[in-house]
Amino acid sequence: MKEFVLIFRLNGNSNVKPSPEQMQERLNWLGSIAAQNKLADKGKTLSPVSAKTVKPENVITDGPYTEIKEFISGFMVVKTETIEEAVEIAKANPIFKIGGNVEVREVMPPPVSS
Amino acid sequence: MNEKVSTHHGLLPHLFRLEYSKMTAVLCRHFGLQHIETAEDIASDTFLKATETWEVYGVPENPVAWLYAVAKNKTKDYLKHQAVFETKIKTTFSYGNGEKERQPEIDFSEQIISDSQLAMIFAVCNPANSPEAQICLALQILCGFSVEEIADAFLSKTETIKKRLLRARQNLRNNHFEIKNLPEEAVKSRQDTVLKTLYLLFNEGYFSKSNNRLIRKEFCSEAIRLALVLTRNPLTNTPQTNALLALMCFQSSRLDARTNETGEAVLFEEQNKNQWNKELIEQGNYYLVEACTGNEVSKYHLEAAIAYWHTTPADADKWKHILQLYNQLVQIEYSPMTALNRTFAFAKVYGNRQAVSEAEKLKLEENVHYQALLGYLYSGTNAAKAIAHYQKAVRLSKSVPEQKTLKRELERLINLVENED
Numbered sequence: 001m002k003e004f005v006l007i008f009r010l011n012g013n014s015n016v017k018p019s020p021e022q023m024q025e026r027l028n029w030l031g032s033i034a035a036q037n038k039l040a041d042k043g044k045t046l047s048p049v050s051a052k053t054v055k056p057e058n059v060i061t062d063g064p065y066t067e068i069k070e071f072i073s074g075f076m077v078v079k080t081e082t083i084e085e086a087v088e089i090a091k092a093n094p095i096f097k098i099g100g101n102v103e104v105r106e107v108m109p110p111p112v113s114s
Numbered sequence: 115m116n117e118k119v120s121t122h123h124g125l126l127p128h129l130f131r132l133e134y135s136k137m138t139a140v141l142c143r144h145f146g147l148q149h150i151e152t153a154e155d156i157a158s159d160t161f162l163k164a165t166e167t168w169e170v171y172g173v174p175e176n177p178v179a180w181l182y183a184v185a186k187n188k189t190k191d192y193l194k195h196q197a198v199f200e201t202k203i204k205t206t207f208s209y210g211n212g213e214k215e216r217q218p219e220i221d222f223s224e225q226i227i228s229d230s231q232l233a234m235i236f237a238v239c240n241p242a243n244s245p246e247a248q249i250c251l252a253l254q255i256l257c258g259f260s261v262e263e264i265a266d267a268f269l270s271k272t273e274t275i276k277k278r279l280l281r282a283r284q285n286l287r288n289n290h291f292e293i294k295n296l297p298e299e300a301v302k303s304r305q306d307t308v309l310k311t312l313y314l315l316f317n318e319g320y321f322s323k324s325n326n327r328l329i330r331k332e333f334c335s336e337a338i339r340l341a342l343v344l345t346r347n348p349l350t351n352t353p354q355t356n357a358l359l360a361l362m363c364f365q366s367s368r369l370d371a372r373t374n375e376t377g378e379a380v381l382f383e384e385q386n387k388n389q390w391n392k393e394l395i396e397q398g399n400y401y402l403v404e405a406c407t408g409n410e411v412s413k414y415h416l417e418a419a420i421a422y423w424h425t426t427p428a429d430a431d432k433w434k435h436i437l438q439l440y441n442q443l444v445q446i447e448y449s450p451m452t453a454l455n456r457t458f459a460f461a462k463v464y465g466n467r468q469a470v471s472e473a474e475k476l477k478l479e480e481n482v483h484y485q486a487l488l489g490y491l492y493s494g495t496n497a498a499k500a501i502a503h504y505q506k507a508v509r510l511s512k513s514v515p516e517q518k519t520l521k522r523e524l525e526r527l528i529n530l531v532e533n534e535d
Contacts, residue, residue: 024438028460031441035453036475042445 001079003040003107004086008093010048010073010100025094033078033089043076073100077107126173130161131258132339133178137185137222138255139230144189144220147237148287150255156192160185182222189220231256231343232350233296239308240289247282248311249318250275257336259329267322267329301349308344309358309414312337316362320369331369338362345401357405357414363398364421367391379519387427395425416443433462450476454483466491482510486520493523497531 018026033039048071051064064071073095080086083106090102134157141153163184164177174180238251250268253259265275291300319333341359344350371389372380402418420439423432440456453476461469470491478484485507492500504524511517 024434027438027441031437031444031456032472032475034441034444034448035456035472036477037448037453039445039448 001081002083003077003079004083005105005107006043006076006078006086006090006093007072007103007105008074008095008100009070009103010095010098012048012069012071022094022098029093030076032092038078038080038085038089039076040079041077043074045074046072048073070101126168129177130164133181134158134161134258135234135256136227136231137181139234140220140222140227141185141189142237143226143230143233147289147291150283150287152192154255156185156188159188186220186222228343228346229296231340232347235308235340235343236296236300236304237286237291239304239311240286240291241304241307242285242289243282245311245314247278247285248307249315250278251282251286252311252315252340253333253336254279256340257332259332263329266326267318267333296349298349305350305352305354308350309354312341312344313358313361313414315340316365320365327373334362334366334369338366353405353408353410354412354414356401357412357418360398360401360405361414361418361421363394363401364418364425367394367398367425379515381519382424390425398422398425411442413443413446416440416446433459437463450478450481451483454478454481454487458487461491466494480510482507482512482516485510489520489523493527497527501527501531 030039030042034042048064051062051071053061053064055061078086078089080089083104086104090104093102095102137157137160138150138153141156142150145152160181164181168174168177234256235252238255239248243251250264253264253267254261261272261275261279265272268275316334316337319330319337322330322333338359341355341362344355345359367390368385370391371385371387372382374380398418398421402422405415405418416439420436420443423429423436423439426432429435437456437459440452440459444452444456454473457469457473457476460472470488473484473488473491476484485503489500489503489507492503501524504520504527508517508520508524511520
């Protein structure tokens, strides 16, 4: 079993407060993954407002999206045999209905210490 | 002692079972856990005397007081013997807690009984033993069930249970668990194990495959009784304890309605709601409110909340709530059964057609309930597929009443198909 991080991205102008129906859809999606015993970590939702970016030379800017118009809205970890399976899970996420996208990344196994 | 007791009817078996475990707990507190057999011998002797005496002279006016008076005397006698043994033969013998000088009189007051029982619960739920062994120990030591009764409930051989208990008791004695004053540390570190054991004990009764309905009911009520002991001490009266108790009350309220006279399971939708015990439902509501005093959401909270909705027949959003609770529950603790129940709730909200693909994702081919669920979901739209799934379910089922229920549905579908042709 491998682990994959799903990284959720939303547009800066997409509606951040989900409706009860959207909420329910999201929870069903999460429940469905857990019911398949493929949820490794339900992850976290990240605030789009309370955000700073720290850069070299003590430069600190507001928000995550100074140069990109997308921002990361959250992440979670699934456990599946293949990346294709993880992609199938990601496809069912309701984020696409509000213009978001999902990045799927395999978690690297820790380096073998000798 | 139990063969003797079984010759009596009505009050006595119940009284014996209850008081035996209390008495053993108090005596254990006195002697220390290493000498649990001594405590049990004294309790057994007491009940033997009661059976003999009561058979001849009738049951005394206050049977409980009578029992404790005899137990006190028997303990005194035992200690006197020990004292002689100590001074004449062995001078270094000491009891569990090192108190060999002037044993104080055994105190069977309400408070001491309650404290001792609580301590015994924590002593028995020792993580050194497997959950199954803990349940067996709990049934024997905390609830006073005989090895035969336990074996019957587990559908196991008496020998197997005996061996399991023997090993578990060895672990118990070797573990230096302080039973006299239950330390706060032990309470904190073992609380989860204790709740889990009580939860499993309850489920053993609630979902038992044994046909002995009486025993099953008693397992459930014993689990409730022990959970109630936990609520009487501020250290153990936690939101989780109350949530577990609420769950047990809600489930118990349907105990009579969920099986028919022949032991066959009655599906939830076909249960006679008048048979639901309203008093237990109200108690469940009470403990559920008590459980919601903190911010904690444990699996007991979620299961209790699901059980609450099941006792509430009329609410348009009922299944939506149940689905969301299952969504959370399956995230806290995955089990195939939770996954399947979640899918059933999903079907109730979004319809069987959509639930089929949700169910098929689970890929639990070798699970009876998985096959039965798919059979159920297909039955309205694709009778052939439904029949195939029900047939698989029948093959996988190991329980006769379950097979009967499945076959009944299978026949109905086969008739349906034949009439169409």
